Amino acid sequence: xxxxxxxxxxxxxxxxxxxxxxxxxxxxxxxxxxxxxxxxxxxxxxxxxxxxxxxxxxxxxxxxxxxxxxxxxxxxxxxxxxxxxxxxxxxxxxxxxxxxxxxxxxxxxxxxxxxxxxxxxxxxxxxxxxxxxxxxxxxxxxxxxxxxxxxxxxxxxxxxxxxxxxxxxxxxxxxxxxxxxxxxxxxxxxxxxxxxxxxxxxxxxxxxxxxxxxxxxxxxxxxxxxxx
Numbered sequence: 001x002x003x004x005x006x007x008x009x010x011x012x013x014x015x016x017x018x019x020x021x022x023x024x025x026x027x028x029x030x031x032x033x034x035x036x037x038x039x040x041x042x043x044x045x046x047x048x049x050x051x052x053x054x055x056x057x058x059x060x061x062x063x064x065x066x067x068x069x070x071x072x073x074x075x076x077x078x079x080x081x082x083x084x085x086x087x088x089x090x091x092x093x094x095x096x097x098x099x100x101x102x103x104x105x106x107x108x109x110x111x112x113x114x115x116x117x118x119x120x121x122x123x124x125x126x127x128x129x130x131x132x133x134x135x136x137x138x139x140x141x142x143x144x145x146x147x148x149x150x151x152x153x154x155x156x157x158x159x160x161x162x163x164x165x166x167x168x169x170x171x172x173x174x175x176x177x178x179x180x181x182x183x184x185x186x187x188x189x190x191x192x193x194x195x196x197x198x199x200x201x202x203x204x205x206x207x208x209x210x211x212x213x214x215x216x217x218x219x220x221x222x223x224x225x226x227x228x
Contacts, residue, residue, distance in 0.1 A: 004033045005094045006077045008067045010060030011038035017201050018082040021214060024221040025086040032091040037070070039063050039079075044070075047147040053155065058082075064132065065150045065158050068142035075140075080192075081133045083199045084178075085214050088191035093136075093177050101171030102141035102164055105131045106178035128160045131170075133194060134178040141169070181209050 007026065011019050023036050041048065041059050048063050056062070064079050071077045076097050078090075098104065108130045144163040157163065161170055179190035182197055186209040193210045200211040 003094070004035050005030065005090050006071065006075065007034060007036045007090070008064075008070065008077055008079045009036060009038050010058060010064050010079070010081050011040040012059045012082060015058075015082050015199065015201065017218070018199050021218050021221060022080065022082055022084050022086065025217045026090050028217070028220070029086055029088060030090045032094065034090065039066065039070070048151065050151045062150060062155065062158060064135070065145050066147065067135070068137050068139040068145050069147055069150075071137070071139045073139045073143055077137045077139055079132075079135045079137065081194060081196075083195045084134070085193050085195075085210060085217065086191070087193060087210075087213065093173070093191070096173060096177075097136055097138070098171050099138065102138050102169040103161065104136040104138075104171035104173050105134060106173045106175050107131060107170070108175075108178070108180065110180070110183055130178070130180065130194070130196060131161070132159045133196070134173075134192065136171075136173070186210070 009019055009022060019038055026034055026036065039060050041063060044063060044066060047069070048066060050062055052059075053061070058081070060081075067077050067079045076094075078094065096104065107128075110129075142163075149163065150158070153163065161167070164170065175184075176187075176189055176191045179187070179193045181193050181195045190210075195205065195208065195210075195214075198205045200206050200208060200214045205211065
């Protein structure tokens, strides 16, 4: 049976187009069947009851950790922030799953260059920043992430993976699978790029690295072929 790449995407009502362009980029390049599920607060209101924190820059800052629960703690799932663009086959990332680990992610080690993000959001700084923006979840090993825990744990407990028994359960992915635009120098072999400070859909970021590729993907998504 063909393995289905199970993708969950953080959905933010201020970045609706971002979700759709990311999905388009994934589908265009994937050599395997893909199931894409947006984590939209309206759809998970019955299980996600956490009040919004003033420091949250997106609606899915914490709801992302519902991914194992939504997957019924079975198999593997990939969570992605919506402000990303796939430049390579997502099946190649899926092939990196390693059952020795509970989660796998890019282990960024950097200090943000800017103090504010899109729409004036504060750029918070903390250990393991952006590790959780793309996570391969080994769902059965993430049973600590119950809706109750996700609703009540602190932000740092969630984003710093304190719900695991140790950092040795966090597998490392190559940096090219979550390449931070503007934080890192542009490189042609970046496979997934992350517009972490604000995507090209905001005027001030229209000239960022990889923005042309993002707009080209959007145009292909919007194109409707005329019937002859």
